[in-house]
Amino acid sequence: xxxxxxxxxxxxxxxxxxxxxxxxxxxxxxxxxxxxxxxxxxxxxxxxxxxxxxxxxxxxxxxxxxxxxxxxxxxxxxxxxxxxxxxxxxxxxxxxxxxxxxxxxxxxxxxxxxxxxxxxxxxxxxxxxxxxxxxxxxxxxxxxxxxxxxxxxxxxxxxxxxxxxxxxxxxxxxxxxxxxxxxxxxxxxxxxxxxxxxxxxxxxxxxxxxxxxxxxxxxxxxxxxxxxxxxxxxxxxxxxxxxxxxxxxxxxxxxxxxxxxxxxxxxxxxxxxxxxxxxxxxxxxxxxxxxxxxxxxxxxxxxxxxxxxxxxxxxxxxxxxxxxxxxxxxxxxxxxxxxxxxxxxxxxxxxxxxxxxxxxxxxxxxxxxxxxxxxxxxxxxxxxxxxxxxxxxxxxxxxxxxxxxxxxxxxxxxxxxxxxxxxxxxxxxxxxxxxxxxxxxxxxxxxxxxxxxxxxxxxxxxxxxxxxxxxxxxxxxxxxxxxxxxxxxxxxxxxxxxxxxxxxxxxxxxxxxxxxxxxxxxxxxxxxxxxxxxxxxxxxxxxxxxxxxxxxxxxxxxxxxxxxxxxxxxxxxxxxxxxxxxxxxxxxxxx
Numbered sequence: 174x175x176x177x178x179x180x181x182x183x184x185x186x187x188x189x190x191x192x193x194x195x196x197x198x199x200x201x202x203x204x205x206x207x208x209x210x211x212x213x214x215x216x217x218x219x220x221x222x223x224x225x226x227x228x229x230x231x232x233x234x235x236x237x238x239x240x241x242x243x244x245x246x247x248x249x250x251x252x253x254x255x256x257x258x259x260x261x262x263x264x265x266x267x268x269x270x271x272x273x274x275x276x277x278x279x280x281x282x283x284x285x286x287x288x289x290x291x292x293x294x295x296x297x298x299x300x301x302x303x304x305x306x307x308x309x310x311x312x313x314x315x316x317x318x319x320x321x322x323x324x325x326x327x328x329x330x331x332x333x334x335x336x337x338x339x340x341x342x343x344x345x346x347x348x349x350x351x352x353x354x355x356x357x358x359x360x361x362x363x364x365x366x367x368x369x370x371x372x373x374x375x376x377x378x379x380x381x382x383x384x385x386x387x388x389x390x391x392x393x394x395x396x397x398x399x400x401x402x403x404x405x406x407x408x409x410x411x412x413x414x415x416x417x418x419x420x421x422x423x424x425x426x427x428x429x430x431x432x433x434x435x436x437x438x439x440x441x442x443x444x445x446x447x448x449x450x451x452x453x454x455x456x457x458x459x460x461x462x463x464x465x466x467x468x469x470x471x472x473x474x475x476x477x478x479x480x481x482x483x484x485x486x487x488x489x490x491x492x493x494x495x496x497x498x499x500x501x502x503x504x505x506x507x508x509x510x511x512x513x514x515x516x517x518x519x520x521x522x523x524x525x526x527x528x529x530x531x532x533x534x535x536x537x538x539x540x541x542x543x544x545x546x547x548x549x550x551x552x553x554x555x556x557x558x559x560x561x562x563x564x565x566x567x568x569x570x571x572x573x574x575x576x577x578x579x580x581x582x583x584x585x586x587x588x589x590x591x592x593x594x595x596x597x598x599x600x601x602x603x604x605x606x607x608x609x610x611x612x613x614x615x616x617x618x619x620x621x622x623x624x625x626x627x628x629x630x631x632x633x634x635x636x637x638x639x640x641x642x643x644x645x646x647x648x649x650x651x652x653x654x655x656x657x658x659x660x661x662x663x664x665x666x667x668x669x670x671x672x673x674x675x676x677x678x679x680x681x682x683x684x685x686x687x688x689x690x691x692x693x694x695x696x697x698x699x700x701x702x703x704x705x706x707x708x709x710x711x712x713x714x715x716x717x718x719x720x721x722x723x724x725x726x727x728x729x730x731x732x733x734x735x736x737x738x739x740x741x742x743x744x745x746x747x748x749x750x751x752x753x754x755x756x757x758x759x760x761x762x763x764x
Contacts, residue, residue: 182315183213186359190220199227281447289430290438302367302442306435310357312425317418321351324398324415327408329469332401333477337760339464343387344398346462350384351422353377371439375457378436381425382450382459385433391423466762477761484758491747491754498744505723506730514730519545522724525708526554529561548621548732549611549637552644553604555728559597562707563651563721566714568594573701573714582698583685584714590654596647603640611636625733645734652725654689655718662696662715 195203206219282300285291292303313321325348333341353376360370384390399416402408425432433450440448453459467477502508507515523545544550565571567590570581616633621641624634665681668674674693681694699715709717729737 182355182359183217186362187213187217187220189356189359190217190224193224195224195227199223281441281445284447285438285441288434288438290434291442300442300445302438303430305430306438307358307361309425309428309430309432309435310354310361312428313418313421316414317421318355320412320415321418321422322348324402324408324411325351327405328398328401330473331405331407333467333469333473333761334480335401336397337464338467338762339387339462340393340397342463342468343384343390343393345468346380346384346387347390347394347422350377350380353380367439367443371443374436374439378453379457379459381432381436382454382457383462385426386459386462394419394423481758481761484754484761488751488754488758491751495744495747495751498740498747501726502741505726514727516727516731519551519727519731522558522708523551523554526557526561530557546618547616548618548641549604549607549616552641552732553608556597556600556604556644556647558724559647559651560601562709564590564594564597565705565707566703566709566717566721567651571698571714572704573698574704575698575701579704580701582683582701584697586685586687589686589689590651593647593650593654596643596650600640600644600647603643607636607640622733641732645729645732648725648728649734649736652722652729655722655725657689657691658686658696659715659718659722661691661694662699665693665695668693 191203191207202223203220206223207216210216210219279293281291282293285293285300285303289305290303291300293300325344328344329341329348332344353374357370357374357377360373365373399411399419402411402415430438437448437450437453440453467474469477507518509515520541524541527541527544544554567585568587570583573580573582575582611633614633616637620631620634621637624638665674665678668678678693678695681697682699683697684694685697686694696715696718699713701714703709703712703714703717709720712720726737
């Protein structure tokens with residue numbers, strides 16, 4: 174056993190020896206020999222002794238003169254005396270003609286001398302790997318190895334959150350390569366023949382070839398990689414050993430012999446001809462590095478996928494919100510050339526309410542103008558509108574004409590809007606008290622808008638503001654429930670058009686709504702025509718509810734409901750967020 178073998182490398186060597194393929198009875202001997210032995214070096218020695226004894230029992234003894242002759246030849250394709258003794262003498266490379274053959278200066282010999290990878294004997298014979306090749310696979314000391322592996326593992330765990338796939342994957346590839354690289358020296362220590370080293374390092378060769386293809390890898394490793402470790406408090410201090418290890422890793426192609434030349438020399442000695450890097454790329458089928466998606470361990474890949482799914486959902490949610498806002502603006506508001514909502518239709522609603530609930534004197538054009546110009550009087554009218562015209566349809570039986578015949582149906586069970594009815598009753602009582610208290614006091618919309626901005630200090634404005642906010646809560650709640658029903662109905666119609674609607678959903682055309690839900694179902698009696706005393710009479714149930722929603726949105730707009738205004742004005746922000754999220758998703762390798 175090599176006395177210079179460190180404990181870290183001893184554990185790797187033990188793993189190699191223990192997992193080596195053996196006959197069952199020999200493996201049982203190995204198990205028995207190491208059982209109860211804790212010292213790693215003793216374990217290695219016992220396994221090696223068992224394997225050597227088994228090999229001697231299988232091989233016939235060779236004449237001593239032949240063994241001495243081959244040891245004295247000073248070369249061969251192996252990397253040590255044992256490997257040389259166990260393989261036949263290879264013919265010399267002869268690509269440079271007779272004189273090159275005589276004087277040992279063939280193309281292969283010249284390349285080997287230039288790169289420091291191949292030693293050629295007299296007359297071009299006994300070409301074998303130089304000792305520098307083995308040393309190239311032991312260029313990183315033990316402490317640097319520990320620090321490098323620790324740093325790269327940490328980056329692989331967390332680096333995907335900060336860096337795009339191309340940068341992240343370069344470190345993953347470096348880590349995988351480095352693990353394979355550390356195994357190569359053991360093959361030399363075991364004095365394996367070159368062909369064995371060549372075949373057992375294929376994975377290392379492929380990973381190194383891929384690593385060299387990552388653009389700007391060295392700069393990234395020295396710069397952003399180190400800064401990432403320094404910025405993350407969970408990592409700890411960046412040691413000098415790590416920095417030295419990084420330089421060792423990045424110096425494989427700057428020192429002599431270059432690691433790529435060492436790899437090529439394995440092929441050259443084994444095949445007895447020059448072998449270039451392009452041939453290696455082709456033979457090993459080394460593909461281009463993956464730069465459009467993360468190559469992370471499975472558990473981390475699952476976390477990345479969850480993050481991608483969440484980002485995708487957030488993008489889709491914002492896009493749906495943008496589309497929904499556009500639909501609301503186009504369907505429920507009349508926007509003028511200045512971009513403001515036109516609410517002139519409120520005059521007709523106010524006139525209808527006054528005619529139903531006031532004396533003839535109070536329906537005059539002058540009284541109507543006065544009523545809609547003052548926010549508190551207009552709000553009183555709008556609350557009565559909900560009471561007189563909405564509740565009839567929302568909380569009880571409704572008279573309709575279905576296919577020309579009069580009938581009485583229930584669209585919503587009474588419990589669906591009970592909370593809103595209770596709130597409406599409270600508001601009407603509060604409004605009556607307010608109007609009684611400030612019977613002869615004027616309040617303009619300018620004063621109310623000032624109050625919404627916190628600028629008005631007068632008693633009337635401050636007293637009316639809570640009433641208006643409470644009313645907006647009512648309007649918003651009614652609008653939200655009705656819109657949910659209408660959207661569900663619209664989506665169910667779309668599903669029906671595909672021919673894949675369940676029978677249970679079909680039956681909801683005549684089943685009253687018992688609870689508000691986004692689940693697919695029809696608005697019951699949607700095509701029936703309302704035939705009652707409300708202002709929605711002679712409209713279909715569907716159109717009546719849609720008109721209610723239009724009124725409620727505009728009531729909210731008139732009283733500058735904060736939530737509504739924020740929603741209507743949120744499109745630029747949502748588009749900006751979509752752009753940022755899509756950029757982030759693209760970084761994660763999706764989009």
